[in-house]
Amino acid sequence: MSTYFVIAEHLQGALTETTFETLGAARALADATGGEVVGVLLGHGVQDMAGQLAAADRVLVADHPALEHFTPEAYNAALEPLLQEHQPRLTLFQNTAIGMDLAAYLAARLNWPLIAYCNGLRAEDGAIVTTSQIYGGKVFAECRLPEGPGMVTVLAGAFPAEAGQAGDAPRVETVSVSLDGLRTRFEELHEPEAEDVDITKADVIVAVGRGIQSEDNLELAEELAQALGGVVAASRPIVDAGWLPRMRQVGKSGQKVKPKLYLALGISGAPEHVEGMKDSELIIAVNTDPNAPIFDVAHYGVVADLFDVAEALLERLED
Amino acid sequence: MNIVVAVKQVPDLIEELEINEEGTGLDPDVLSFVLNEFDDHALEEALLLKEEAGATVTVVGVDTTGELDQALYTAIAKGADKAVKIVGDFEEGERMPTPIMARLLADAIREMDYDLVFVGVQAADDLDGQVAPMLAALLGLPHVGVVVGVEKADGAVKVHKEFWGGITADVLVETPAVLGIQAARQAPRYAPVSRVRQAMKEATIEEIEVDDLPEAPDASVCRMFIPEATGRAEMLEGDEEAVAGKIVEILKERGLV
Ligand SMILES: Cc1cc2nc3c(=O)[nH]c(=O)nc-3n(C[C@H](O)[C@H](O)[C@H](O)COP(=O)(O)OP(=O)(O)OC[C@H]3O[C@@H](n4cnc5c(N)ncnc54)[C@H](O)[C@@H]3O)c2cc1C
Ligand SMILES: Nc1ncnc2c1ncn2[C@@H]1O[C@H](COP(=O)(O)O)[C@@H](O)[C@H]1O
Numbered sequence: 001m002s003t004y005f006v007i008a009e010h011l012q013g014a015l016t017e018t019t020f021e022t023l024g025a026a027r028a029l030a031d032a033t034g035g036e037v038v039g040v041l042l043g044h045g046v047q048d049m050a051g052q053l054a055a056a057d058r059v060l061v062a063d064h065p066a067l068e069h070f071t072p073e074a075y076n077a078a079l080e081p082l083l084q085e086h087q088p089r090l091t092l093f094q095n096t097a098i099g100m101d102l103a104a105y106l107a108a109r110l111n112w113p114l115i116a117y118c119n120g121l122r123a124e125d126g127a128i129v130t131t132s133q134i135y136g137g138k139v140f141a142e143c144r145l146p147e148g149p150g151m152v153t154v155l156a157g158a159f160p161a162e163a164g165q166a167g168d169a170p171r172v173e174t175v176s177v178s179l180d181g182l183r184t185r186f187e188e189l190h191e192p193e194a195e196d197v198d199i200t201k202a203d204v205i206v207a208v209g210r211g212i213q214s215e216d217n218l219e220l221a222e223e224l225a226q227a228l229g230g231v232v233a234a235s236r237p238i239v240d241a242g243w244l245p246r247m248r249q250v251g252k253s254g255q256k257v258k259p260k261l262y263l264a265l266g267i268s269g270a271p272e273h274v275e276g277m278k279d280s281e282l283i284i285a286v287n288t289d290p291n292a293p294i295f296d297v298a299h300y301g302v303v304a305d306l307f308d309v310a311e312a313l314l315e316r317l318e319d
Numbered sequence: 320m321n322i323v324v325a326v327k328q329v330p331d332l333i334e335e336l337e338i339n340e341e342g343t344g345l346d347p348d349v350l351s352f353v354l355n356e357f358d359d360h361a362l363e364e365a366l367l368l369k370e371e372a373g374a375t376v377t378v379v380g381v382d383t384t385g386e387l388d389q390a391l392y393t394a395i396a397k398g399a400d401k402a403v404k405i406v407g408d409f410e411e412g413e414r415m416p417t418p419i420m421a422r423l424l425a426d427a428i429r430e431m432d433y434d435l436v437f438v439g440v441q442a443a444d445d446l447d448g449q450v451a452p453m454l455a456a457l458l459g460l461p462h463v464g465v466v467v468g469v470e471k472a473d474g475a476v477k478v479h480k481e482f483w484g485g486i487t488a489d490v491l492v493e494t495p496a497v498l499g500i501q502a503a504r505q506a507p508r509y510a511p512v513s514r515v516r517q518a519m520k521e522a523t524i525e526e527i528e529v530d531d532l533p534e535a536p537d538a539s540v541c542r543m544f545i546p547e548a549t550g551r552a553e554m555l556e557g558d559e560e561a562v563a564g565k566i567v568e569i570l571k572e573r574g575l576v
Contacts, residue, residue: 011482071490072452073461095448097465097482100440101499104449108421108456113536117446134543135345136332136443142542150538153448183461183493187477192485204575228576237356240502246485253465253481253501261575268332271446282573284566285552291335300569301552302562312563317576 002035002089007079008053009098010041011070012189015049018094018156024163025121025154026092027055032123035089039170042078044068047172054167061172066179069186072101078177080109087149090128095153097253103153114151115143117271119158137271137293156252156275195247197231203260204230207250207277208238211266211287211306215243221265224310227317233257235267251276265306269294286310320374320471320494322365323428324437325454326394328352328384329444342542344414354390357439363503364469365437366398372471377401377431381423383409388524395522396514402522403427407529417445418535421453427527429458433495435476440465440499451499461492464499 004026008019023039030037039056041049044067050059060082066074075098083091083106091106093099095117107114120131128145130152145152199205206225212218218232225232232248239249250257252272262280267273269285269292277283278297285298286306295301302309330336330350337346365376378394380387382404391402405423409415428436436458441448448464455462467487468479475493481501482488492498555565570576 011486069488072455072463097480100448101452101462101464103452104417104447105452105456105462107449107536108418108453111536113538114418114449115538116449129541130538132446134444134446135330135336136446138332138336138545139338139345140544140546141540142544143538144541145538146536183496184463185491187489187491190487190489228570236502240360241506249485253483253485255484260573261570270443282569282575283552284569289333295552295554296546298552300566301554302566303554304559304562308559309562309566312559313566316563316567 002030002033003086004030004035004037005083005086005088005091006037006039006056007091007093007099007102008039008041009094009096010043010046010049015052016094016096017161018096018154020161020164021156021159022092022094022154022164023053023055024161025159027163029090029121029123029128033126038088040079040082042067042075050172051169053170055164056170058171058173060175062175062177064177064179066182067177069189070098071184071186072105073182073184074179075102076105077179077182079106082175083110089149090145091149091151093151093153095155099153103151107151110149112149112151113146114153115145116153117155118152119155121152121154133271137269137274138291155271157278192247195245197248199231199233199248199250200255200257202231202257204228205233205257205259205261206230206263206265207233207235207267208265209235209267210237212238217307218243220307220310224314227314228261230259230261235273264294264298265310267294268292269297320368320372320435321377321431321433322368322374322435322437323377323379323431323433324358324362324365324394324399325424325450326358326362326378326380326390327355327439327442328387328390329355329442332443338543338545342544343540344543352384352386354393355439355442357441357500359507360503361437361439361500362394362397362399363505363507364500366508367504368469368471369398375400377403379403379405379424379427381405381409381415381420383415391524392518392522393510393515395518396510397508401525403525403527405527405529407532414445416535416537417447417449418453418537419532421450421457422533422535423529424450425454425457426533428454435494436497437500438497440501448499451497455497458497460495460497462497462499463490463492465501466498467502468504469498
């Protein structure tokens with residue numbers, strides 16, 4: 001029987017949404033191939049969380065003080081012998097700041113193939129076929145995992161979370177772990193500093209990307225946001241440049257937003273950005289590149305210079 | 320302190336990408352290359368550490384494009400001390416499977432004197448994000464990925480790792496270690512053209528010649544395709560006045576203005 005391992009992720013005492021999405025994807029594969037889904041939960045005092053992994057048949061819990069907070073070294077040291085022993089057909093990680101630190105390390109240690117950035121998974125004549133996004137989301141690649149154990153990292157938002165939350169309480173088993181000589185020590189978790197503007201609560205967001213070109217040009221975005229009764233948010237490079245505070249960043253490592261209007265100006269639509277805004281009710285994107293992936297998630301698109309459009313729009317709104 | 324920074328060139332994603340006839344990769348004729356943006360951050364963070372704590376910075380890359388010199392000289396112009404390129408009979412412009420890339424890099428870095436290896440958290444072309452953890456596994460070192468700042472500590476570094484929603488953690492890692500850099504503490508510096516020219520004249524790039532590619536597991540790409548236009552945006556045509564008018568119409572219909 002094929003076994004599908006799902007490495008569960010949690011932060012601040014709660015399992016992540018992506019964990020359930022991945023669990024659902026594993027459940028579908030297991031059902032199609034007559035396999036078993038095994039959830040793997042690492043942590044300290046996390047027994048209660050195990051029962052939430054409803055779509056799993058079993059959950060293996062590794063409990064150890066060194067696993068209380070995530071560090072790649074401790075988690076990898078706990079996972080390696082488990083995977084080695086069970087040789088699952090497929091081990092599913094999340095393509096997140098946690099899963100990214102685990103999958104490739106273990107793939108190299110175990111000499112197993114790994115496919116990153118999966119947003120599609122299906123069983124086909126006994127083989128597992130994956131779809132991944134590459135080239136900043138502009139191209140998709142389909143791969144066929146060879147026989148034997150393999151690994152994938154699954155993109156957030158690619159599968160519905162509900163499928164991972166449905167099912168009877170799984171059987172929970174504890175596995176023992178020994179972790180010695182660790183060279184990595186978790187010190188402290190930092191919450192983001194509170195901001196006067198909470199972009200997750202805004203109905204209207206004017207989001208700017210690298211196309212805005214300079215900090216001075218943010219004024220135009222600010223004026224437009226005011227005219228629309230909204231707030232300004234941004235893609236990661238704008239925040240990394242220090243032009244806007246971290247809490248204004250939309251995407252994978254920033255905030256998830258779902259406004260009534262998301263106006264994307266000069267944003268290419270990299271998968272990490274799209275992850276944070278694709279569920280917005282109305283997305284209008286302005287970009288000079290007709291092939292920008294942002295147009296795949298937008299409802300309306302304009303191939304034009306953002307400055308021309310923003311100024312024309314501002315004029316019309318002020319009328 | 321010795322810091323090795325692995326750098327890679329990726330196709331410029333602003334350009335139109337075309338798939339080759341076999342449907343297995345990009346058409347190499349239409350590609351122009353730029354430095355992977357996270358490698359630029361990795362280099363910046365290494366240079367910041369050099370300025371703060373003193374360090375020798377070595378940039379290293381597997382030259383899969385035939386154009387890596389440009390990136391290496393630019394790194395030297397910015398302040399790197401040494402540049403190394405790994406060359407061999409690689410298919411120019413072809414995507415090399417990441418596990419092979421990681422093994423080539425590990426073999427080269429193993430011979431170097433290093434305390435820290437900095438790698439971009441992910442390359443924009445393959446979106447793998449695999450090289451840093453793989454290097455750590457191959458070199459037998461601890462590692463942390465998605466790093467947004469590094470501070471020198473005693474026999475260790477304190478790194479700031481990012482999770483999501485703005486949550487970060489401080490993690491103390493003994494050196495030697497591998498770090499996957501997401502962002503430097505400040506925007507990457509710019510190298511004036513004159514400095515790059517000077518580097519091209521004065522610096523030498525050390526070459527490591529590879530005869531045979533290492534064996535590595537890989538799930539080869541069967542098919543590459545540009546995603547279907549389903550669910551694609553309805554494009555608003557016309558000059559900016561017309562477009563602005565249409566947008567306002569749409570917003571009015573939805574009661575947004
Ligand atoms: C682990 C990880 C987490 C990440 N998290 C996030 C995240 O939370 N949020 C995020 O945004 N990114 C995130 N990223 C980065 C992401 O991969 C991209 O690098 C980023 O989203 C690109 O931002 P951009 O679209 O503004 O810039 P670019 O990709 O450079 O795009 C700029 C766009 O502007 C267009 N343009 C240029 N000039 C004009 C003009 N005058 N008028 C109109 N259009 C113009 C260009 O055609 C281009 O499409 C993350 C990456 C990693 C690896
Ligand atoms: N050919 C290469 N030469 C040097 N470094 C590389 C190469 N390929 C990948 N890397 C490094 O690995 C990082 C992540 O790449 P990837 O895992 O392929 O997404 C890049 O940002 C580089 O720092």
